[in-house]
Amino acid sequence: MSMKEKLFKKNLIHKGRAVDFYCDEIVLPNNHHSFREYLGHPGAAAVLPFLDKKTIVLVKQYRYPVKQATLELPAGKLEKGESPVKGVKRELKEETGYSAKKIEKLIQFYPSTAFSNELLHIFAATDLVCGKTNPDEDEFVANEILDFDEAVKMVYNGKIMDAKTIIALLLWANKNKK
Numbered sequence: 001m002s003m004k005e006k007l008f009k010k011n012l013i014h015k016g017r018a019v020d021f022y023c024d025e026i027v028l029p030n031n032h033h034s035f036r037e038y039l040g041h042p043g044a045a046a047v048l049p050f051l052d053k054k055t056i057v058l059v060k061q062y063r064y065p066v067k068q069a070t071l072e073l074p075a076g077k078l079e080k081g082e083s084p085v086k087g088v089k090r091e092l093k094e095e096t097g098y099s100a101k102k103i104e105k106l107i108q109f110y111p112s113t114a115f116s117n118e119l120l121h122i123f124a125a126t127d128l129v130c131g132k133t134n135p136d137e138d139e140f141v142a143n144e145i146l147d148f149d150e151a152v153k154m155v156y157n158g159k160i161m162d163a164k165t166i167i168a169l170l171l172w173a174n175k176n177k178k
Contacts, residue, residue: 002029005036013037018077041118045088046075048106048168049098049125056148057096057128058165059141071144071154072162073122084108084121092125095141097133100125106171111163122168148172 009025020040028034049057062069074095078087085103093099108121135141146154152173154160160169 004029005034008033037115039116039118041077041116042080043078043084043119043121044075045078045084045091045121045123046073046164046168047088047092047100047103047123047125048073048172049092049096049100049128050148051128051145054148056146056151057098058144058146058151058160059095060144061139061141070162071151071160071165073165073168074141075120075164085123088121088123088125093131094134094136095139096143097131098125098128099131101127101129106168106175109167120164122164122171124168124172 006027007024008027011023011025012020013023014021019042021037022040023035023037026034026036051057057074058071059074060069060071074092076087076091076094078084082090084105088103089100102125104124104126106122106124108119110116111118111120133141148169151160152169155166155169160166
């Protein structure tokens with residue numbers, strides 16, 4: 001039996017500045033109709049920036065939905081037609097002030113397939129050159145310079161709870177085991 005659901009009617013509920021909200025009517029594999037509510041997202045790029053082999057730059061930012069400041073990878077949504085590499089270079093510069101001479105793709109994944117079509121691309125950046133930040137006017141971020149191993153410990157003790165950051169840190173730690 002096919003598991004594929006087919007679009008019957010697309011329903012844009014709200015066109016947001018950053019994301020859109022939909023409630024589409026769909027046809028199930030058994031030919032019954034149902035609805036799927038989801039967030040329409042243009043995709044995003046994030047980066048694990050290394051100042052040297054043991055030191056990384058994360059950003060601290062207040063996140064309204066969870067009502068707290070979080071430690072995260074520099075990241076942001078892609079602009080229309082923008083490649084993930086171009087987007088991650090832009091976000092790194094805007095949020096941290098750093099530019100990277102080397103960018104390496106680590107992984108891409110869907111953060112939450114149940115209610116979003118966002119595809120997130122994660123990179124590692126090395127050979128950083130310090131410059132000036134240029135955050136968006138509604139974005140307030142601060143650089144946090146951390147020892148990589150300490151950041152991994154912060155995942156396990158609950159001080160880093162952002163999913164993309166956890167994935168990048170643990171992926172890099174596993175990839176670079178000796």
